[in-house]
Structures are given as structure tokens and as C-alpha cells.
Amino acid sequence: MTELGLLRTTGGTASLRRAVIEDVPSIVELLTDDPLGAARDGIDGTDGLQPYVRAFEALDADAAHLLLVAETGGSVVATMQLSFIPGLVRRGALRAQVEGVRVRADLRNSGLGRALVLWARDEAERRGCALIQLTSDKQRPEAHRFYSGLGFTASHEGFKLAL
């Protein structure tokens, strides 16, 4: 598996690569170990991992998406999805969108999340994006300080409607 980058943390380094299907259980664990994710993620009794595997396959089959994991000592310690979305707005700007950033509890505040998002910013630049964007739940004030500290501006309201 090709290493995409080496992410420096206060305690060492983590290796960044595209997720493979075998990573899905670890990613689901990261998604679930989160105050908001606990309620909306996890393995369902009837479907098991299936909805996650289907989503993995959709992402993996499309070059417009990068599902990433950071690994250290053979364990997946962080994940992030980066999607590239064309559009006419802003003179035909390609935009990069970050979704599902999660870092294992013991590595939060280690610089790993920061290194991951900065890698995403650099990758967006390499792909010619005019902007990089994400939304973050208003119940996550720490995340907002984190993204502001990385140069992001909370210029927009993020509207969602569950279907």
C-alpha cells in the first residue's frame, strides 16, 4: 500500500494511506468513539458492517474521493474523507470537501489531526482546487477552534435536512 505522507505528531509519526476494505471495521470504531458519532454510527444488529462496506466501495471506485487512514504501529489511528467537487460557482472552481475526520482518543491534541488536515489542504492545492471546505457541528466548539487555527473561516452556515 502506497504511503501518501508521513504525519508528524508530538509522540512520533503516523503513515497516511488510502483505506482498503480491511480497514472498514477500524474506521467504524473511530466514527463511533465520538460524542456525536456514538448516536448515529456503529454496527447495526441486522445489517452489520454492510452499509459501511457499500459506502467504502462507492468511494473506492471513484477517483473523486479519497478515503484515508493514518496508521501507527500497525493500527489505524485516524481517518478522513476528502472529496473533489467540480462546480460553476467561483469561475468554475474545483472544491475539496473534508468529511469524517476522526482521531483515536489517546492521540487527540497530539498534532495528528492537524497534520491530517494540512495534508488535505496541500492535496487540494496539488489537484488545483480553489478552495477547501467542511462543515462542523455547532456542538463541537473545540473543533471550531482547531479549524480556525488552521486558517479556515467560519464564513457560512451549514444547513442539513435529514431525509
Added chain:
Amino acid sequence: MTELGLLRTTGGTASLRRAVIEDVPSIVELLTDDPLGAARDGIDGTDGLQPYVRAFEALDADAAHLLLVAETGGSVVATMQLSFIPGLVRRGALRAQVEGVRVRADLRNSGLGRALVLWARDEAERRGCALIQLTSDKQRPEAHRFYSGLGFTASHEGFKLAL
């Protein structure tokens, strides 16, 4: 061109369809006739329409995107982009994302924008999306009332970083 739907307004109806390349100049006109779009959209002296045409081609080639126009009396009077983004978060939820909603000045507050976004919500449901989302600049309080009135919740901060 296949009509995707008929959008009712206070003054009549508009016909919704996928945009074709010949619509690009009309779409750019709609993007530019907007307080925020005026500064960041429009036809550049050197490149002309080229960046918009390239973006149109990228959208048109990918079934994950729908670039739409609403037409009445042979004129394009509104536009919207709808993109479908897979992801692992929320049990492998497919999400629909709305970008670049614009309605011609004389048809604002006619119900056309409302009909357009409700069509997007219905299309997202037809495609099995678990949620529909968009971000709206904090300088657009009227837009925020509009989306709230359609059932959207401003639950998230929308962070952007220009590259």
C-alpha cells in the same frame, strides 16, 4: 431535452431540466447577478467562458452531479447544482449537496427557488440519500430564513479556506 419537473411559481410555471453546454452563458449571468457572486464570478478578459465550460464538462460527465436549469418562455431563470456524495459517516450515508442556487432577480420571492429546492429534496430521497445539505454565506440572512422555512437546520458551521 427531458423535462425533470414543472416548478410552480406565483406567476406561472417553469420547466426544470439538466443544463446543456449552450446554457453556460445564461448560468454565468445568474451567478454574476448576485451581491456576492458579482465579485467572484463573471467572464474574465483572458479566459472568457473557458473555466465555466470546463466545469460544465466535468459535471456533465459524472452521474454524481446534476447541473440544473429552470426555464420559462425560452429563458433560463434559475440554476442549481445537486451533487451526490457517498461516505462512511452516519452508517454509510449517501448525502446530497446543493450548490449554486440562483434565481433571476425578477423571480425572487415568486416561489421558484422554493420549488427548486423542494425538487432537490425529493430527488435526494429518490436516490436514497440520508440527508441533504448546503452551506450559505453568513452575509445572506434572507437565504437562511428561506432554508429554515424549508425544514433545513443550521446545525453546522461552514468553514472555507481559499487556496
